[in-house]
Amino acid sequence: MTNRLVSYWKLHRLPILMILFSALFYFAFGYDLVRTDMIKLVTLFAALFFFCFKLIQFEKWNFKFLLFAGILFRLVFLLATPNLSQDFYRFIWDGELVLLGINPYLFLPDQLITQTDLMVNNAHELHNGMGLLSARHYSNYPPLNQVLFSLGAYFGGNSLLGAIVGLRLIIISADIGIYYFGRKLLKKLNRSPHLIFWYFLNPLIIIELAGNLHFEGVMLFFFIWSIYLLSIHKWLLAAVIYAFSISIKLIPLMFLPLFLKHLGFKKSMLFYMVIAVVSFALLLPFYSPEFIDNYSKTVGLWFSNFEFNAGIYNVVKKIGIQFDAKPWELIKQYGKITPYLTIAIVLLMTFLRKNEKLSVLLVSMLITVASYYFLSTTVHPWYIIFLVLLTIYTDIRFPLFWSAMIILSYSAYANPDYKENLGLLFIEYFIVFGFLVYEFLRLKGPKMLFHKN
Numbered sequence: 001m002t003n004r005l006v007s008y009w010k011l012h013r014l015p016i017l018m019i020l021f022s023a024l025f026y027f028a029f030g031y032d033l034v035r036t037d038m039i040k041l042v043t044l045f046a047a048l049f050f051f052c053f054k055l056i057q058f059e060k061w062n063f064k065f066l067l068f069a070g071i072l073f074r075l076v077f078l079l080a081t082p083n084l085s086q087d088f089y090r091f092i093w094d095g096e097l098v099l100l101g102i103n104p105y106l107f108l109p110d111q112l113i114t115q116t117d118l119m120v121n122n123a124h125e126l127h128n129g130m131g132l133l134s135a136r137h138y139s140n141y142p143p144l145n146q147v148l149f150s151l152g153a154y155f156g157g158n159s160l161l162g163a164i165v166g167l168r169l170i171i172i173s174a175d176i177g178i179y180y181f182g183r184k185l186l187k188k189l190n191r192s193p194h195l196i197f198w199y200f201l202n203p204l205i206i207i208e209l210a211g212n213l214h215f216e217g218v219m220l221f222f223f224i225w226s227i228y229l230l231s232i233h234k235w236l237l238a239a240v241i242y243a244f245s246i247s248i249k250l251i252p253l254m255f256l257p258l259f260l261k262h263l264g265f266k267k268s269m270l271f272y273m274v275i276a277v278v279s280f281a282l283l284l285p286f287y288s289p290e291f292i293d294n295y296s297k298t299v300g301l302w303f304s305n306f307e308f309n310a311g312i313y314n315v316v317k318k319i320g321i322q323f324d325a326k327p328w329e330l331i332k333q334y335g336k337i338t339p340y341l342t343i344a345i346v347l348l349m350t351f352l353r354k355n356e357k358l359s360v361l362l363v364s365m366l367i368t369v370a371s372y373y374f375l376s377t378t379v380h381p382w383y384i385i386f387l388v389l390l391t392i393y394t395d396i397r398f399p400l401f402w403s404a405m406i407i408l409s410y411s412a413y414a415n416p417d418y419k420e421n422l423g424l425l426f427i428e429y430f431i432v433f434g435f436l437v438y439e440f441l442r443l444k445g446p447k448m449l450f451h452k453n
Contacts, residue, residue: 012065015058018051019069025051026073030080030211038414045407048203055201060194067179070200074172074210078165084410085382088213089129092156092163094139095149096120104139104146105291121153122160140298143282144247145215167213174221175200175209178389181221181228186392188231189359195392204403208382216385219248224389231358235263239271243278250299251386254372255365257346261355307331307377309409311429314422331377338375345371359393366390370399381406395443398436405431 009016025044033040059065082088094104100119102112112118113127113135120126127135141149148170156163183196199205209217222245229238245252256275260268307313313334320330349355349364369386373379384406387399405428411421 012059012062015055015065018055019072022048022051022055022069023072023076026076026206026211029207030077030083033083035084035410035413038411041410042407045203045207049404052201052203056194056197060197063194066197066201070179070197070206071172071176073201073206074175077206077211078168079161080211081161081164082212084207084413085212085214086129086131087134088164088167089126089131090134090139091141091149091167091213091215092122092153092160093120093126093130094141094146095151095153095163096123096126098146098150099153103286103288103291104141105286105294106138106288108138109135121156121158125160138294138298140295141215142247142250143286144244145218145249146286148215148218148248164213168210171209171213171215171217174218175205177221178217178224181225182389182392185224185228185231188228189393191393198392198400199389202388202400202403204381204406205385205388208385212382214382214385215248216382219245219251220386220389221245222248223252227358227362230262235267235271236274239274240278243275243282246275246279247282251369254342254346254368257350258355258361258364258368260350261353262358262361308412309379309381309406309420309425309428310377311374311379311433313375313377314425335377338377341375342372362390362393363396366394366396366399379406379409381409396439398432398439401435402428402432 025048029041029044029048033044035041055066055069090109093109097104097107097112097120109127109130112120113123139146149167152167152170153163155166155169179196179200182199183193186193186195205217208214222241226238226242226245229235229241242252256272259271262268263271310317313331316334317325317327317330321327346368349368353360353364355361355364366387369390373383373387376383384399384402388403391397391399408424408428409420411424412418415421
């Protein structure tokens, strides 16, 4: 036994040391980092990205070794309070409301906190933690997400840390599920299964999901499970699971027209019908006449009121200001146009690409969601996790570069008034668009957009 351990150490000494150093850096990220400390944040992130690259380079066929590393890195965060995002306070607040039988879509936190008989555990800490912006708006998280929030809150009992651990275990379990179905899908598409580690070991994914408790990973678990089921022709079950994905985050909704060619007209109509029925069934416990109005208003704010780490919008705003446009009016006008541009892109991907092949369909999805984020006024780092997963099923690689560079957007938190550093955002998008142009030329331009094979 000792000889085997010594032999293993000699063979894998450097990767083992990389895992140990990575675990220490993730520990520092989770327990000893303030998001205003931009230098420390970027330094740790850069080192973790370097180790991720080297681990995959050295051990890409040692699946158990890298799977262990990915799970270990996530478990490092188990008892950490998220330090880069305060969204988790709202997650737990909504979960507590659901446990009490209160509809989170009908009551503002600012309204409820004034009630003297409010039974929400840690109510004032949650209300203060979620921030003024979240507290004065209705919840915008879909129904199944609310159920998972309640599971986390139930797990925590009266403890805020317990609720955090409960949410974190759900998210880590989903990531392991992504590894399982993601790898199976790679094999099904005749792609190297080691590519899954560009998702599973990516520091952005580990920090934003296991660390900061964003539920994109749970959405992607159901999404990739559904796509795998499509690959083995279980399309009715795939529709049910796809509805679960939509009921965590709404982003997969924009892909629905793309299935028209892949499934054919009759099957796609049934596919859409099943998704609609399951989605409605998940929504039914929360439905009330006020729900649609409250929810649509809250979701609409993301198009017309908020801006963070925007790409094309920042260029439009810079030009508009030169012509005396008022930023608060410009974002509202831009927000009205963005949905129509997104619909146009979806229709182009639907009718001009041969989505009958699953590999082509996945590229269409990647182009669609990437275009949406390029146009968006708000692109938080965890948003592009969808791109990172999709990219491993294609020959397009710019999302991996974006996942390395988007950490620069956190520079906004280094300023007391949360003012963005446009110089750092320029570096981020210059590298992303630069590599995108390179790939466009490498893949012979239109071939990347309108695949004919």
